[in-house]
Amino acid sequence: LARYGCWPRTWPWLPWACGLAFGAALGYGLLAGFGVPVQRACMMVGLVLLWRLRLRHLGVWWPLLLALNGVLVLEPLASLQVGFWLSFAAVAVLLLAFGGRLGPWSAWQVWTRPQWLIAIGLFPVLLVLGLPISLSAPVANLLAVPWISLVVLPLALLGTALLWVPLAGEGLLWLAGGALDGLFKGLGLLAAQLPAWVPAEVPLGYWLVSLAGAVILLLPKGLPFRVLGWPMLLMAVFAPREWVPHGQVDVVQLDVGQGQALILRTRHHTLLYDAGPRSGPVDLGARVVLPSLKKLGVAQLDMMLLSHADADHAGGAAAVARGLPVKRVVGGETEGLPDFLATQPCTSGERWEWEGVSFQLWQWADGLDGNPRSCVLQVEASGERLLLTGDIDRAAEQAFLASSLAVQTDWLQAPHHGSRSSSSWPFLQRLAPTSVLISRGRSNTFGHPHPQVLERYHVLGSRVYDSAEQGAVRLRLGAFLPPMVARSQRRFWREPLP
Incomplete structure (x- = not known):
């Protein structure tokens, strides 16, 4: 609005922009239930806006670390939830993979690369938490993220705002529900074709090698011997199993x-x-x-x-x-x-x-x-x-x-x-x-x-x-x-x- 001359000149536009943006983030967080991932996102948005308001550059890791501490201050028992670690680990993977990179990406890379990077980065995290590893998760996210962002959410929010208009609000919410139902049916078929893999217990040494392989694969392509990250990552898949002695x-x-x-x-x-x-x-x-x-x-x-x-x-x-x-x-x-x-x-x-x-x-x-x-x-x-x-x-x-x-x-x-x-x-x-x-x-x-x-x-x-x-x-x-x-x-x- 300020750029096109539609904002009052007597009101400083930057503080208002930051305040309204954070207010919108909090409002959306309340609508979304304000779970641990939403708390993390709101705190990181708030920190970035605070630094923007002070006209200072903020490093990529400070918002993540401060948001982690902020969530723990508000809800200490969140550290016992698997979602807490997965949420912050996924953002850390994206920061490591995208931070300080030069050169443009094609639209196809922007759409597909984050999902595969998260799948690689979270592999050792899922192992150490003892969780099943979904082989269909990257493909599911490629479909679900744009579908939710571009179809379901706009219909749901617009339908909620227009509930006072006869038929309009209910019709939009009906469309949003249909879009979700179709998505869930499609994801169910995908999960049936590629069921989750429950790995056997992995020895600590093999897990550490797998973790190092994941980090290497997330580093820039110019790194020498980066291809060795793949066998290191897969060490956890082919780790030796405990054998029961004969007669026991x-x-x-x-x-x-x-x-x-x-x-x-x-x-x-x-x-x-x-x-x-x-x-x-x-x-x-x-x-x-x-x-x-x-x-x-x-x-x-x-x-x-x-x-x-x-x-x-x-x-x-x-x-x-x-x-x-x-x-x-x-x-x-x-x-x-x-x-x-x-x-x-x-x-x-x-x-x-x-x-x-x-x-x-x-x-x-x-x-x-x-x-x-x-x-x-x-x-x-x-x-x-x-x-x-x-x-x-x-x-x-x-x-x-x-x-x-x-x-x-x-x-x-x-x-x-x-x-x-x-x-x-x-x-x-x-x-x-x-x-x-x-x-x-x-x-x-x-x-x-x-x-x-x-x-x-x-x-x-x-x-x-x-x-x-x-x-x-x-x-x-x-x-x-x-x-x-x-x-x-x-x-x-x-x-x-x-």
Whole structure:
């Protein structure tokens, strides 16, 4: 307005321009919910305008660093949000890539280059945060950013401003909603074609090399040997995986609340005993079990053993089967499970061996259905035994005592989450477990584990590992070593496994 003579000469145009610009940024931020990325953007805009008002040049990094501190002053707990780090890291990538560069870019480069640079720069950040890496994200952003900026937002803002005009405002908002709906459907199809990749855990040294490769690739093209950044970046993709020694089993009891899921890995085979609970839209098979399997580098399951069909044990089975190939599904009950799982019945006495580790099944022949029909699994590795019991009750425990598996056991999965209807005294005396695993939800409505059951374990001298108190538990069966528990680790809330 000042340039074209439409601004009052008695009013200084620069302070007014800066003030109105910042006011517009704050107003838009309030409309957008004022989340962490919006806070960061508003603070950086404010800092740039402040320096512009003082007619001074502001370096590229000062607004980012001051905005980071400003967000933390306003909301210290924002540092626990993944979006906080991703937002500031993405802007840092753009500053590093674009700062101090000379020469014009074509329209195609302006449109495409930021997305690929952010994909490269955020790759090591996503790795260290333990997040899936979307292979379709750069393509999705190429479509979504201009569509939102040029179509959805103008329609939405104009429609909001014209709501007082009959039909005009509602019509514009209807168009904005249709534009969003079409975008989401298109992005859904794209994500289905290029699903997110969940990388296995990367050793620190390999991650540091990958980080250095990403930084090198973000530097100007004239840098000598810049092409070496690509193999350095991909070191994290081809990092070596942890191998389980012959004759041992890596056992992880996941923290899935009021349910159960255990991962057993030998050197070349993986078995999942129960798949976590599902209640309505909350599916811990998809949220916890499947990401944990992928984090461990599991490409396929040799067996998924579902003790019985209750939702707290088998509810997540469908999500796991959709996310990973499963060679064989065995269940204590075949009724009540999805047909596509092709569940085979548990065969009492079935025995097999993987890399020097012995596995054997047992099921109470007279059990009618539900908990008493749970498929029991005994695992023996180098003389150390683990017994997984599902939800068997006292009657099933009594029948189990007549089997060949009723021997001294080092690790016992507490039957029925420590319910009073299980863990009978004769059963515990015969097994004499050194350690007991309990998988349950904190303050669950069933009262698991029952105080009487805990007292029995205490009398026997058994060490109790409770998922509600200690989180996930990881042990190496066959090594006779103490387990690792998640909540004894630093920042345990960031990792699905100890």
